[in-house]
Amino acid sequence: MxxxxxxxxxxxxxxxxxxxxxxxxxxxxxxxxxxxxxxxxxxxxxxxxxxxxxxxxxxxxxxxxxxxxxxxxxxxxxxxxxxxxxxxxxxxxxxxxxxxxxxxxxxxxxGRVQYTVHGRFDEQAFIGELLAADRNAAALAEQVRGRPEGQSRDQRIRLGEMISQAVELRRESENRELIDAVGGYAVTDAARAPSHEMDAAHVAFLVADEDEEEFVRAVEEFAERRRELIRMRLIGPLAPYDFAGAHQLVG
Known part of the structure; x- marks a missing residue:
């Protein structure tokens, strides 16, 4: 050298x-x-x-x-x-x-590895669900439909803010429900920052070797219940990147 x-x-x-x-x-x-x-x-x-x-x-x-x-x-x-x-x-x-x-x-x-569960909302399905449940959002959507962007700028901004807030609230709920559904098969978990504005869930799990099969099965069942609204991915097994911070020289 x-x-x-x-x-x-x-x-x-x-x-x-x-x-x-x-x-x-x-x-x-x-x-x-x-x-x-x-x-x-x-x-x-x-x-x-x-x-x-x-x-x-x-x-x-x-x-x-x-x-x-x-x-x-x-x-x-x-x-x-x-x-x-x-x-x-x-x-x-x-x-x-x-x-x-x-x-x-x-x-x-x-005897442990990391799995990361990443889900992303189908944008059209999510917006359709929001408009069906929220009269104010539906009214804004009707106001901007067919109108030039310049003439409906304020309404488009407000509608975009409503969609963004709804995604954030639903993301928090989906992360909690994911952890409740599969966390019992993991040693610990760590919520990850969203990587896209339409992310629905993003959580890392540290899983023991003997629990991998049950963990994967639980994730698959969770994903199946949401397949019309969320595209779920299970990534792993991985090195324990999200759980190494407490031991690393640089956090």
Whole structure:
């Protein structure tokens, strides 16, 4: 390693974890992934050029692919994307200085993975439901129907605000109902910020291996009851990204 390169850290794992021979890291071309060990801990790393900008979609994909693949076979504490240190000595110092915190995280994540449930309202179905239930919204919709935008600007703004408020209220309700419906099969959960104005639900769950089948079944049943209004996606198993903050160096 030269002064022009550093080590990109993906995550912390038990010291007996070995990256697979075909594991690919960030960068172009992809870096070779290795483990830097210190005591009972190890860090998954790859060498990167310090002058090379990181953050391309391919880099994030490589970061997540490596961590998700690791989480399927061993506990892993994700390190914030983009963390680069000067070399193996710096990695060892990091593992030594934060040993207890990292070890606690690995104990917490042993035999557990993250699933993320993401739902998005069908916009037309949601608006139709709102107009059927709210006379004021229906009246505004009637006022703007067929009129040029310039002549109905104020009404369109008010209607848009009503729709936005209705989505927010319904989102809060859907998140609560989702957690009530499937949270019993999860160790813990974390509501996520919406990624789209029509998001209906967005919650991460930490799920024990032995409960995965029941958790997935419960999510599928929840989604089926809402299929006319909400398009639901179950994403996972993943590394425990949403539950690593309490243990990470950078929150």
């Amino acid at each position: 030269t002064q022009d390169t550093g080590l990109f850290i993906y995550g912390i794992v038990p010291s007996d974890v070995e990256p697979t021979l075909d594991a690919e890291g960030v960068g172009s071309p992809p870096g070779e992934v290795s483990a830097v060990r210190h005591g009972e801990l190890a860090a998954l790393v790859s060498e990167v050029e310090l002058a090379e900008p990181l953050g391309r979609p391919d880099d994030l994909t490589a970061y997540e692919r490596l961590l998700d693949g690791t989480a399927a076979v061993a506990p892993v504490l994700p390190v914030r994307f983009g963390t680069v240190v000067t070399g193996e000595d710096a990695v060892a110092d990091l593992l030594d200085a934060h040993h207890d915190r990292f070890a606690a995280a690995l104990d917490e994540f042993e």
